[in-house]
Amino acid sequence: MLGKDAIAQAVRDHAGDLLRGALGLGFSEADAEELVQATFAALVEAAGRFEGRSTVRTYLFGILYRKALERRRALGRELAVDPQDQVFEGRFLPGGHWARPPRGPEQEADAREAAELIASCLERLPEPQRAAFHLREVLQEDAGRTCNVLGVTDTHLRVLLFRARAKLRECLEAKWKG
Secondary structure (H helix, E strand, O other): OOOHHHHHHHHHHHHHHHHHHHHHOOOOHHHHHHHHHHHHHHHHHHHHHOOOOOOHHHHHHHHHHHHHHHHHHHHOOOOOOOOHHHHHHHOEOOOOOEOOOOOOHHHHHHHHHHHHHHHHHHHHOOHHHHHHHHHHHHOOOOHHHHHHHHOOOHHHHHHHHHHHHHHHHHHHHHHHHO
16 A cells, blocks of 8 residues: 555656656657556556556556556557658757758768668557566566556566567568568
8 A cells, every 4th residue: 555655656656667667668758748647647546556566656557557558458559650840950059050060971871771661660569578578678677567557477588578579570570681
């Protein structure tokens, strides 16, 4: 059972980690902030049911993961695209100079192609594999926490990661040759 003080402490301690986790799951900043708020709202509602069998952080990431699944189902996997004006403004400093000088046309084309291939292959992964891969490889969460968040055993986590890596490699190889 979590009291008012414990919930306030959880917000202070874990809001940043949850936001980074939501961003890492591919949500826009606004959607990620909403997910974090929904996570804390669910924590307040479920505070009386918290039994302390896991850490508060693990409990929160479990809620976040489930809220993210709900949000993805609701959005139907829409990809957010930045408006052209924002992209243009982001490339220049206020004085009109390049924020980062552009790469040559070949490097730019190669980098874009590689990024599109990776994003495309990641989107094709089933949600459990994508989430396991993201938590372990991108956020570098330890196996125990990842298992708790996803609600799987250590063996199942290894299977999810193996399959995710194999599918990514297979997809990238097939697309790169094509």
